[in-house]
Amino acid sequence: MSTGAGTHMGAPLHRGDARRRQKKSLHRAAERHAMILDGAGWDSVAAHALERTWQDEPGVLGFLRTNDHKRLGRRFVATAFLFFVAAGILAAVMRAQLAVPDNHVVGPDLYDQLFTMHGTTMMFIFAVPVMQGMALYLVPLMVGTRNTAFPRMSACAYWLYLLGSITLYGGFALNAGADAGWFAYVPLAGPQYGVGKRSDIWNNLINFTEAMGLMVAVDITTVILKMRAPGMSLRRMPLFVWASLVTSVMIIFAMPAVMLAANLVQFDRTFGTHFFNPAEGGDALLWQHLFWFFGHPEVYFIFIPALGFVSTIIPTFARRPMFGHDAVVLSLIATGFLAFGLWVHHMFATNLPELGKSFFTAMSFMIAIPTAVQIFCWIATLWAGRLNLRVPLLFVLGFFFIFMIGGLSGIMVGSVPFDLQVHDTYFVVAHLHYVLLGGAVFPLFAALYYWFPKMTGRMLGERLGRWQFWLFFIGFNVAFFPMHVLGLEGMPRRMYTYGAETGWGPLNLLASVGAAIIAVSVLVFVINVVRTRRGGEPASADPWGASTLEWATGSPPPPYNFVALPVVTSREPLWAPRPPGTPTHVSGLSAEDREGLVTTVLDAAPDVRYSYPEPTIWPFIAAWGVLVWLLWSSLSTAGMFWGLIPPAIAFIGWYWPSKEETDRQLVLQRRP
Amino acid sequence: MIEALHDVRIPGGIQAQAVYHLWLILLAVCTVVFVGVMAALALALRRAPRAGHDTPPAVEWLERSEPAIARAVRIGVALSTVLLLGLLGASVYTSWALARLPLANALHIELTAHQWWWEARYDDPEPSRLFVGANELHIPVGRPVLLTLRASDVIHSFWVPSLVGKKDLIPGRDATVMFRADRSGVYRGQCAEFCGYQHAKMALFVIADEPQSWQRWADRQRAPAPAPRTTQEARGRELFERGTCAMCHAVDGTLAGGRQAPDLTHVASRMTLAAGALPNDAAARAAWIVDPQAFKPGAHMPATALSPQDAGAIAAFLESLQ
Numbered sequence: 001m002s003t004g005a006g007t008h009m010g011a012p013l014h015r016g017d018a019r020r021r022q023k024k025s026l027h028r029a030a031e032r033h034a035m036i037l038d039g040a041g042w043d044s045v046a047a048h049a050l051e052r053t054w055q056d057e058p059g060v061l062g063f064l065r066t067n068d069h070k071r072l073g074r075r076f077v078a079t080a081f082l083f084f085v086a087a088g089i090l091a092a093v094m095r096a097q098l099a100v101p102d103n104h105v106v107g108p109d110l111y112d113q114l115f116t117m118h119g120t121t122m123m124f125i126f127a128v129p130v131m132q133g134m135a136l137y138l139v140p141l142m143v144g145t146r147n148t149a150f151p152r153m154s155a156c157a158y159w160l161y162l163l164g165s166i167t168l169y170g171g172f173a174l175n176a177g178a179d180a181g182w183f184a185y186v187p188l189a190g191p192q193y194g195v196g197k198r199s200d201i202w203n204n205l206i207n208f209t210e211a212m213g214l215m216v217a218v219d220i221t222t223v224i225l226k227m228r229a230p231g232m233s234l235r236r237m238p239l240f241v242w243a244s245l246v247t248s249v250m251i252i253f254a255m256p257a258v259m260l261a262a263n264l265v266q267f268d269r270t271f272g273t274h275f276f277n278p279a280e281g282g283d284a285l286l287w288q289h290l291f292w293f294f295g296h297p298e299v300y301f302i303f304i305p306a307l308g309f310v311s312t313i314i315p316t317f318a319r320r321p322m323f324g325h326d327a328v329v330l331s332l333i334a335t336g337f338l339a340f341g342l343w344v345h346h347m348f349a350t351n352l353p354e355l356g357k358s359f360f361t362a363m364s365f366m367i368a369i370p371t372a373v374q375i376f377c378w379i380a381t382l383w384a385g386r387l388n389l390r391v392p393l394l395f396v397l398g399f400f401f402i403f404m405i406g407g408l409s410g411i412m413v414g415s416v417p418f419d420l421q422v423h424d425t426y427f428v429v430a431h432l433h434y435v436l437l438g439g440a441v442f443p444l445f446a447a448l449y450y451w452f453p454k455m456t457g458r459m460l461g462e463r464l465g466r467w468q469f470w471l472f473f474i475g476f477n478v479a480f481f482p483m484h485v486l487g488l489e490g491m492p493r494r495m496y497t498y499g500a501e502t503g504w505g506p507l508n509l510l511a512s513v514g515a516a517i518i519a520v521s522v523l524v525f526v527i528n529v530v531r532t533r534r535g536g537e538p539a540s541a542d543p544w545g546a547s548t549l550e551w552a553t554g555s556p557p558p559p560y561n562f563v564a565l566p567v568v569t570s571r572e573p574l575w576a577p578r579p580p581g582t583p584t585h586v587s588g589l590s591a592e593d594r595e596g597l598v599t600t601v602l603d604a605a606p607d608v609r610y611s612y613p614e615p616t617i618w619p620f621i622a623a624w625g626v627l628v629w630l631l632w633s634s635l636s637t638a639g640m641f642w643g644l645i646p647p648a649i650a651f652i653g654w655y656w657p658s659k660e661e662t663d664r665q666l667v668l669q670r671r672p
Numbered sequence: 673m674i675e676a677l678h679d680v681r682i683p684g685g686i687q688a689q690a691v692y693h694l695w696l697i698l699l700a701v702c703t704v705v706f707v708g709v710m711a712a713l714a715l716a717l718r719r720a721p722r723a724g725h726d727t728p729p730a731v732e733w734l735e736r737s738e739p740a741i742a743r744a745v746r747i748g749v750a751l752s753t754v755l756l757l758g759l760l761g762a763s764v765y766t767s768w769a770l771a772r773l774p775l776a777n778a779l780h781i782e783l784t785a786h787q788w789w790w791e792a793r794y795d796d797p798e799p800s801r802l803f804v805g806a807n808e809l810h811i812p813v814g815r816p817v818l819l820t821l822r823a824s825d826v827i828h829s830f831w832v833p834s835l836v837g838k839k840d841l842i843p844g845r846d847a848t849v850m851f852r853a854d855r856s857g858v859y860r861g862q863c864a865e866f867c868g869y870q871h872a873k874m875a876l877f878v879i880a881d882e883p884q885s886w887q888r889w890a891d892r893q894r895a896p897a898p899a900p901r902t903t904q905e906a907r908g909r910e911l912f913e914r915g916t917c918a919m920c921h922a923v924d925g926t927l928a929g930g931r932q933a934p935d936l937t938h939v940a941s942r943m944t945l946a947a948g949a950l951p952n953d954a955a956a957r958a959a960w961i962v963d964p965q966a967f968k969p970g971a972h973m974p975a976t977a978l979s980p981q982d983a984g985a986i987a988a989f990l991e992s993l994q
Contacts, residue, residue: 108869108969181866187843188826188868193787278844284827285842319723320730323741349829349838349865351847354771358764365756372752375709376745383716384741385730386723400713408702411756415763417691417770418698420837421680424829424864490678490833492864495872499948501675502860545725575729 047563049591054146054559056615065615067151068559069140072158074455076133077448079162080126085522086169087121090114092519095479099512101500111496112179113198117172119182120202123298124209125165127440128251131305132216134447135244137455139220141550141557142238144229144566146596147612149222150215152619152654157215159623164208167631171201178202181494183295184265186276186287191269200269200634206262207630210255213301217251220244227596228604229549230586231568236604238548239322242329243308246336247301253340254297261290270637285350292343300339302436304332306443307374310396313446314378316546317393318385321572324377331370338367348419357416364414371407375400390544391465395446398473402438406431409484424494427487433480445472445525452532453539457556461536464528471521479514482507547572565589565597568604611664618654625650674943674951676860676877677834684834684880685853687770691837694766701755712748773850778816781809785821785828785841785863788870788971789934789947794890803893804922806934807947809878812886813856821847826868832861832878840865853880858943869970875948896925897937897993908989911982917961920973923993933973940993946971958987 056062056071066072094114097105106114140148148154171177176197180189189199224245228237237245265287267273274280276287315322322328341363348357378400387393409431413419422428445468452460491504498504542551551574553562564585570576578584586606589595594612599605625647632639683689780795792805811817821830823841831838836851853859863874881889900906909926912918918928924937939945942952949968950956959966962983964973978986 108872112866112869185827185865188866193826193868284844318720319727321734323733323738324745327745349840350842351839351845354767358767361763362760365760368756369749369753373745373749376748379709379712379716380738380741380745382713382720384733384738385720386727387717387720388723388725388727390725397713397717401710404706404709408706411702411759412695412698415694415698415759415766417763417766417837418694420839421688421691421695421833423838424866488680488833490680490831490860490862492831492862492871494866497872502678543725545727545729547729571734572729572731575731576734577731 046591047558050560050563051558053592053594056559061617062615064620065617067147067155067613067615067619069136069148069151069154070455070557070559070561072151072154073133073135073137075158076129076136076161077455079158079165080130080133083121083165084126084130085526087118087126088519088522090118090121092515094118095512095515097496098498098508100509101498101502101505103497106496108496109179112494113172113177115494116178116181116184116202117168120168120178120205121165122436123182123302124205125161125168127302127436128209128213128298129161130444131247131302131440132213132220134309134444134451135220135247135305136216138451138550139223139241139244140227141454141553141561142241142548143224143227143232144549144552144562144568145223145227146561146565146594148219149227150219150613152613152616153215154219155615156619156622157212157219159620160208160215160626161212163623163627164205164212164630167208167627168201168205171198176201178205183288183291186265186268186284189265190276191272192277194269197634200266203262203266203269204630204634206258208626210259210262211626213251213255217248217255221248221252224248225601226598226607227610228599229566229568230597230599230604230606231582232573232599232604234602235326236568236571236573239311239325239328239332240305240308240548242332243304243311246332247304250297250304250336250339251301254294254301257290258294261287261294264290266634270633270640285347288347288350289343292346293340296343296346297339299435300335302440304335306399306440307332307335309443309447309450310378310399311374312546312548313392313396313443313450314381315385315572316450316544317388317390317396318381319388319545320381320385321547321575322377323380323384324373325571327373328377331373334370335367338363338370342367345414345419348416349423354416361414361416365411368407368411375404388544390449391460391462391469392446392450392544394466394469395442395449398469399438399442399446402434402442402473402476405481406434406436406438410435422487424492425487426483426491426493429493430480430483430487433476433483437476437480442472445469450544451550452529453543454550454555454557456533457539457554458532458536459539459543460532461528464524464531468521468524468528471517471524475514475517475519475521477514479511479518482510482514486511542574547575549573616654618650622647622650622654674858674860674877674948676858678832678860678862680833682834684855684857684859685836685851687773687836687851688834689854690766690769694762697762698759701759705752705755773816773852775816775818775850778818778850779811780818780820781811782820782822783809783830783841785823785830785867785874787825787868788863788874788968790874790876791934794893801894803890804935805893805938806942807876807944808942809861809876810886810889811853811878811880812883813853813880815883816850816852818848818850821849827865828863828867828874829865830861830876831864832859832876834859835861835878838864853878856880856882860948870949870968873947873949873968875944877943877948879943892941892994893938897923898925900989900992902988904985904988905992907982908985908987911978911986912989915986916974916976917986936990936993938993940991954987954991957990958983961986961990 056066097103178198180194180199187193224241264275268275274282276282276284278284311328344360345364413431449460449465486504486507539555541555549566566585567583569578569582586597596610596612597606598608598610600607628646629643632643683692782793784791790807792809794803796802821839821841823843828841829838835853839847839849857880859878861876861878900909913927918930920930920933922929922935945952945956945960946968962978963975964971965975
């Protein structure tokens with residue numbers, strides 16, 4: 001396949017090249033002949049042409065039309081972070097209410113909305129989007145390609161996510177905030193007991209976020225399997241890319257369950273069906289199976305990308321390759337499979353057969369083994385490395401401490417008899433925060449400090465970073481460790497108040513103090529980001545001396561990511577010496593077209609050339625169309641039908657073939 | 673208000689005792705594992721030399737194997753697996769022990785959860801000896817109790833930390849739970865599954881008495897309401913029967929036969945009002961019947977417009993229902 005002379009690898013050529021150039025639109029005519037990359041490397045002419053081809057138009061229209069994975073990824077992360085702060089404020093109000101017994105900061109109606117909105121926000125519109133946003137930003141850079149496979153779909157996913165989340169918070173502002181808990185058990189969320197529009201809005205948020213999750217997951221999976229740089233066989237794939245692949249495949253299998261369930265509830269509510277009504281032969285327990293079949297894997301959608309962050313950051317700061325790379329990959333995959341066999345451990349208190357419950361105990365214990373493998377491999381890597389103790393590594397070390405506690409309390413609650421004592425108590429509240437904040441948010445902050453220079457071109461402040469870490473670490477443990485004890489002392493979760501005679505007052509006050517410290521820590525992070533954006537230390541292309549491909553291009557990367565697509569010969573492409581005579585990059589791709597390379601699944605051998613889609617406004621319009629449909633259908637039955645017209649128009653517009661596009665596709669077709 | 677036991681670590685019966693022992697095993701093993709892993713991490717951090725971002729990476733480890741470290745990792749994984757298998761054995765053994773509580777001569781009670789109170793129907797082979805209570809379970813010490821659990825509206829969960837773990841009450845799906853109190857005392861239970869506005873105020877007190885005193889209590893509960901002794905009580909009873917009270921509440925021996933709300937035949941004998949929301953004294957009862965929403969917002973009992981005299985009369989009538 002290689003046509004290059006020693007330093008580059010030629011992309012497969014098509015006979016249609018000449019004809020394609022004839023079909024070029026007029027404004028590009030001047031560059032008609034020059035712009036096939038010839039392997040000259042950082043050639044300014046090529047870069048200039050690529051810049052013109054890939055640059056978004058300026059202004060609002062360019063902002064709305066863009067399908068650049070880096071802009072979309074940053075947008076996902078920034079939006080999700082705003083919702084993280086919003087959900088944190090809700091949590092602060094709850095902690096103020098619970099600080100002392102018989103308190104009256106908020107009443108039961110608002111409190112129920114507060115904890116439902118907090119949980120829904122953190123699970124659906126912070127954790128999953130922020131991890132998918134990181135993957136959207138990093139994966140194409142890490143695998144050495146120019147954009148994602150279906151960038152318009154990811155653009156549409158972002159707008160769906162934004163509009164859905166704003167709808168949820170709009171409902172909350174209008175006293176229609178969801179109030180049945182983030183797992184919205186029926187009958188409480190059903191037609192008879194979930195009065196008003198609160199649960200309708202929640203069900204439709206599920207549609208928005210799950211559609212978003214599925215669209216991004218399909219996009220990421222395709223990039224990883226089909227667009228890796230030539231030579232990046234599966235065995236050479238970076239660990240974060242592995243984590244993203246496992247997560248995306250899990251999302252594709254798990255998310256339809258909750259979408260189905262939410263829509264069945266919506267049918268019960270809108271049309272009077274009886275899926276969950278025991279009086280008419282429905283079953284209230286069905287919801288719990290459908291929800292947790294998604295809900296348990298969801299924990300791993302959040303946690304597995306975090307494992308990827310840790311496995312990326314540790315080798316960089318230990319200045320050596322990961323110990324047990326293959327074992328870590330197999331552990332990630334094993335976790336992905338086992339995560340689907342755990343859902344009943346959220347339902348041990350229901351009247352299911354005891355023998356069946358024992359199976360889920362065994363599965364819950366078994367999933368600790370791949371996690372143990374990874375923890376031991378990380379410690380081994382640190383043990384045998386030379387340590388650069390910067391803020392990202394500090395957060396990873398904090399992750400070890402907190403996540404170990406969360407993982408071990410997870411083994412405790414995996415045991416049926418013990419779980420029946422602490423299920424739905426503050427012990428579980430403590431456990432889930434140790435796992436999700438410790439297991440995902442600590443690595444996420446590590447990742448933000450690590451990749452912030454790549455995303456913005458500036459280094460986040462180290463001093464403020466250390467302050468933030470210690471405040472977060474101490475505040476977190478002060479806030480959540482006492483909750484274990486509260487659970488053992490018999491305090492159920494989701495109580496808007498408690499009496500002084502219960503004796504729960506002092507530990508609740510301590511937890512509220514810890515929550516305040518966490519709030520200060522997040523504020524320090526925000527200050528750090530704002531100060532860095534105004535005038536932080538500029539970052540070089542590779543400020544940490546890391547090994548993966550995203551550091552082989554500028555900070556921030558140009559819109560086209562790489563002037564020439566890299567060719568990979570090692571697991572650590574920026575560290576390992578290149579065998580003599582191997583090509584360094586791909587040549588033969590057009591700089592005038594948004595052209596990329598599709599490679600084979602296992603070995604990443606060059607396969608065909610691929611035209612990335614141009615930016616367009618239709619994904620944005622389509623998201624608005626879907627908003628009209630879902631909002632209207634939750635307000636009236638007629639909306640379920642007539643509301644379909646706007647999204648139908650939008651999607652027809654999106655797929656309406658243009659003559660120019662058709663001509664181009666025709667000439668690009670491979671001929672025998 | 674009421675001092676009652678509610679702590680997983682202070683068991684008052686054999687079921688909670690078994691789980692408490694399991695918890696001690698889990699805690700010990702997990703603590704050892706945590707300390708071990710943190711020690712390994714601390715040693716690694718102490719041992720590894722420091723570096724900067726420009727330290728050349730040790731890429732030779734891509735090719736060479738590290739047998740000593742690999743052995744340590746393998747031992748760690750093997751140890752983890754063995755410990756997990758041990759804990760699995762302990763957990764399954766405890767489940768098995770819990771399921772083998774001898775049920776001979778068990779007291780049968782049908783417990784129905786409502787938003788936001790508990791209805792307890794004490795079973796008896798002779799139907800005339802059945803009786804109904806609310807928000808309290810009285811049980812004899814040392815005698816096993818078999819609860820049939822039902823929910824009338826949404827999902828609730830039965831839990832008395834010092835006696836027995838949770839069991840959900842799910843509409844359309846009956847469940848059972850069995851336990852035994854081995855020490856007399858008052859145990860606090862609480863709905864553990866979020867069930868709406870007043871989930872927080874849905875306590876259930878379990879009063880474990882010596883068998884003789886339990887028998888005396890049960891006999892009193894089977895008696896109907898006594899005849900009024902004062903004109904105020906008579907006035908209160910008349911208001912209760914003819915007013916809105918009787919539409920939801922029942923008082924055995926009167927015309928009041930509503931089944932939507934707690935049976936009040938012996939309301940004055942209970943420890944609390946409104947599932948632990950208020951102490952059960954004369955002042956609280958008088959305040960509650962006039963405006964329940966002030967104490968338990970969202971509760972299904974509406975405020976009643978009553979003159980102070982009428983409210984006092986109803987309170988006096990309730991006071992007589994010992």
